[in-house]
Amino acid sequence: PKLVYDFAEGNKTMKELLGGKGANLAEMTNLGLPVPPGFTISTEACKAYLSTGSVPAELADEIDHHVDVLQQKMGKKLGQADDPLLVSVRSGAAVSMPGMMETVLNVGLNDDSVNGLAHQSGNPRFAWDAYRRLIQMFGKTVLGMEGDVFEDAIEAAKQAKGTSNDLDLDADDLKTLVQTFKQAVHDHTGREFPQDPRTQMDLAIEAVFGSWNSERAILYRRQERIATDLGTAVNICSMVFGNLGMDSGTGVCFTRDPSTGQPGVYGDYLQNAQGEDVVAGIRNTVPLADLEQIDKTSYDELMAIMATLEGHYRDLCDIEFTVERGKLWMLQTRVGKRTAAAAFRIATSLIDEGVIDTDEALKRVKGAQLAQLMFPRFDADAEKELITKAIGASPGAASGKVVFTSAAAVEAADKGEKVILVRRETNPDDLHGMIAAQGILTSRGGKTSHAAVVARGMGKTCVCGAEELEVNVAEGTIKVNGTVLDADATISIDGTTGEVFVGEVPVVASPVVQYFEGSLDADSGDELVASVHRLITHADEVRRLGVRTNADTADDAARARRFGAEGIGLCRTEHMFLGERREAVERLILANDDAECEAALAELEPLQRGDFLELLGAMDGQPVTIRLIDPPLHEFLPSMEDLAVKVALAQERGQDPGRDATLLAAVQRLHEQNPMLGLRGVRLGLVIPGLFAMQVRAIASAAVELKSQGKDPRPEIMIPLVGAIQELHLARDEVTKVLAEVGVEWSIPIGTMIELPRAAVIADQIAEAADFFSFGTNDLTQTTWGFSRDDVEGSFFSRYLEKGIFAVSPFESIDVEGVGALVRTGVDRGRATKPDLKLGICGEHGGDPDSVHFFHDVGLDYVSCSPFRVPIARLEAGRAAL
Ligand code: PEP
Ligand code: MG
Known part of the structure; x- marks a missing residue:
């Protein structure tokens, strides 16, 4: 086989054989541009x-x-x-x-x-x-x-x-x-x-x-x-030389501004220099425009060539050139890298210029770029004092006074103060504090820790796993790298980079978010917003995948709806068991007999019903998948350590620990070594009598009431963590019975999550008792890899990433080979039993660009993701369909 190609023998499609540089040098040569003659030795x-x-024997002759x-x-x-x-x-x-x-x-x-x-x-x-x-x-x-x-x-x-x-x-x-x-x-x-x-x-x-x-x-x-x-x-x-005198030089240029996408000519030039001098920054370059004064002939020729290249590549080109004693030479070109904003603006400009069609423009922008355009940011020009850098878990830029408890966060927020909630880690009870805070900073946990997941769901800035922080809640101080900050100190956190700064760094709001929120019109004159509007509108036209949201409150649901969600794919009802309702949950857990248990449930039911009225109301006319309670009950009780200390202290002082002693006994009774593999999900529903029934009654009666008001509630009931068909049959029977009791006269779909490997494997059986599946890829990843989703990211994942065991955390982007294969199995087997089985995904992967493409390919009906990722999923679902 031929191993060496003259520049005139190749073209830009031959990258695999000639490499990017060689293929583009060949393309330029054949366009008649002044490329110094040469040849390329192939990758073969x-x-x-x-x-x-050793070098292949025939290579020497070919080179000769x-x-x-x-x-x-x-x-x-x-x-x-x-x-x-x-x-x-x-x-x-x-x-x-x-x-x-x-x-x-x-x-x-x-x-x-x-x-x-x-x-x-x-x-x-x-x-x-x-x-x-x-x-x-x-x-x-x-x-x-x-x-x-x-x-x-x-x-x-x-x-x-x-x-x-x-x-x-x-x-x-x-x-x-x-x-x-x-x-x-x-x-x-x-x-x-x-x-x-x-x-x-x-x-x-x-x-x-x-x-x-x-x-x-x-x-x-x-x-x-x-x-x-x-x-x-x-x-x-x-070789051509840019360092032969002042009539020589070298430069880099772009056919459009790679940072804003504005049409025009951008670049730098350095007289009497070679490329490496420019990189080394030995002398200052001058703007490309100055070349017009220095050497008009070369400048004019370069402008013409830039136009030719852009027309030819139909995209922004980046170019390296050299002038040798007044003669222009092209050394390299390629389709240039660009910022997120530039990507959107260039794509739509090229439609307007008649260069590409809208499909092609959509292919050229990415969900990750859209995500960047949605982050509020710190002003790049502001002065900053960095104190540590950890995991950027939920993008954004937030500043505020340090607070160590959720109560303090709420109190400060009530006074109109901005705060950053700083914790070792957060738990479901911190929700109010997280809502009240501008941002969350934790010293433990990674990108799927509670703080991270919840923060992303709320679009709230979060940095986690800041191990250098010594958070001392008792003293009310943070020590970090020699700096001591107290509770009144102001800090700023960057959820994209994971950086933590002392003091307040000013932020700039994102117009793209304002557009999605509806407070800025597509035709307000902001060109970036107009570009985003055009491309996402096109994505909506071409996509096959539906996009729903994960939301537990009417506010989140309403926002997601503004962002384009077509329903709720996951409402985690356990979030409705917090706050002042905790006491009722405690009474449920501490119940000594059926009567006490029923009383506690009866207390919770109207509260749940109120939640569902709001949620179904906010999503009127759209499906709302409500998942029955999933986490182990002890999560709703105070920490065992705290209780043990309290009880011991009371006993030492000769006081009666009272209720704390009862609580401690309950926590000890419920304690599990591996709660994620323990009494949760459907298991809980089957073991605690009346729990699921109470939730279903609340859902059904809320729906019936809304119907009677002429509304269009569309609840779907979802059973979590099913691994055996018997579990689903039992749970389904209970649900059906309650629906009939409440008098629901239309059919409410009853489905299940597929989040255990066993469920995926026996999906053909499970489909018999399910109206829909929703893949819970968080738990499915956890149980397929055997990785604890709450621990790994803060512990050994960084080493795994460094060692290249994976390029991205499997909790963030679907592991196609492993977890993905189980999803595919679940899809195929489920549809073998029920060809029209509705299939969705509601794990964190639902808003991850690469994963969205996989879910499209595998044939799911929809993805569900946190409200702020809805636009990203819409865009990627459109791209996946092209
Ligand atoms: C999942 O496991 O993917 C899921 C969506 O459920 P949760 O994250 O609440 O466990
Ligand atoms: Mg789960």
Whole structure:
């Protein structure tokens, strides 16, 4: 097979074979743009090298041939003594791996040709500097020498000269430096620096091949989930020099502003410099517009080329170019990276310009970008004092006074104060405090900890797992890295980056959220908002997946509805058991006999009914999936440690611990080593008589009442944590009985969650007793991997991510191979029994972009996610359908 391609032989579709850089150089060459001639050695050659450990035998001949062609084109020979052809040897993989692999410039220089270059250029300093750079890059890249060896020698030369500026080293100084470098090569490798240009080239090619498997490249690929066997291409390109004088230079430009998406020309230029000087920031660049004054011919040509490239790639291009003595050369182009705002604006601008259609525009924006546009942010220009950095668990930017308890948060909020609730971790009882606070900061737990999940649900900023924080609630202080903050201190937390700052950092509100909230019109003149509106509207037109929300309160439900939710996919009723209702729950748990138990339930029922009236009212005409109580009952009791201390103290003082002693006994009785695997979900409903019945009566009577008012309530009743068909039959019988008792005259769907591997596997049986399934991928992930969802993220997950065991937490993005396979099994088996079985997902994955695509592919009917992720799910569901 052919291993080497002239630039004229390739095109932009050949990335896999020629790498991104090679494919685009070929494309530009064939567009007739001024690309320095050259050729690309394919990734196939690299793969052969990687599998055998040596360069394929036929490669040398092919390279010979292409070098010949290149020499003819250029009218000079590689390394020719009086006028050398010089080349760059650059890596270029199919997937961009910035800075991971190697480059060697000025190949072809040696002790003879350096004089030829000096003569031809009329600039000996330039020639010796080029030779110095070759030996330095070759030493590091090909010979594996430490960069310091060279840097130190340059430093010494400058010191000897009494200067700190590289530019003060003249031709003679650089000539001496070349001798020093050559000696260093000999000292470190026992070999002379190779004088034969072709040997230099071959060794450089091999080094680029080998750099595919450098430690940092391997790590980068693991983290970015890039396949390990792609290999890199190698581009051999004739050198052009931007450092031949003031009529030369180098630059980078974009065909639109990559930060805002505004049309126009953006870039930087540096006279008398090579690309690496720009990167190193040795001198300040000037705006590209200045090139018009410096060299109008090159500027005009560049403008024309930029227009050509944008028209051709139908997208924002980023370009590297060099001017060599007034002649413009294109060194690289690619479809450029851009900010979230720019992505939306460019996509819709391109529709208006007639370049792409709306489908294509929708494909070019991502849910993650939309999410970024929805975060309130800290003002980037504000001064900040960072004290620690932890897990950014729920995006946003929040500032406020430190409070340590939910009660303090509520009290402060009532006074109109902004607070940050700082806890070791939060529990369901902190809900009021979390609602009252601007943001939540915890020292334990990860992205699926209670604090994180609830905060995301509320769209509230949260940073968790800040282990450097020593939260001392008793003293009312936080210690962090030597700083001590008390309860009155103000802090600011960034839920995107996980950063924590002292003091108040000002924030800027997101217009995109205002648009979704309905307080800013799509045609208000904000172009970004207009772009978002157009693309999400199109997503709604094309998507097949429905989008529902996870919401437990009428407020959340109403917001989600404004954000475009088409129903509630999960109402977690346990959140309705908190606050002042706790006492009734305690009485239920402490009940000594059936009568006490019934009394406690009777107390709870009207309260639950009130909740459902509000919720079903807010979602009138839309389905509301209400899940019967799931968590273990002890979660509604005070902590065992706290109670034990209280009781012991009372006893020590000779007082009667009273109710606390009863509570403690109950907590001890209910205590489980692994409550997540214990008495919860359907098990609870089957063991505590009347519990499910009470909830169902509340749902049914609320619905009946709303109906009688002419409303259209659409509750759906969902049984959690089912693993056996018998469980579902028993629960379903009870539900059906209560519905009949209440006198519901229409059919309320009764379904189940699929959140245990066993349920997925026997989904064909379960479908017999279920009107719908909703995949609970949080528990399904927990039970499939055997990872505790409340612990892992704060403990060993960071190591797992570092080691590349997964690129993203499986609690965040669905593990397609494992958990996903169980979802697929559940879908297939469920539908085998009941072809029209309604299928949804209500785990955290419902709002994760990649997961949404998977759920579309697997054939679910809807995803359900927290209100703030509803727009993201809508957008991604649209993209998945294209
Ligand atoms: C789930 O397990 O995915 C689910 C939605 O239920 P919860 O998070 O309440 O356990
Ligand atoms: Mg669950």
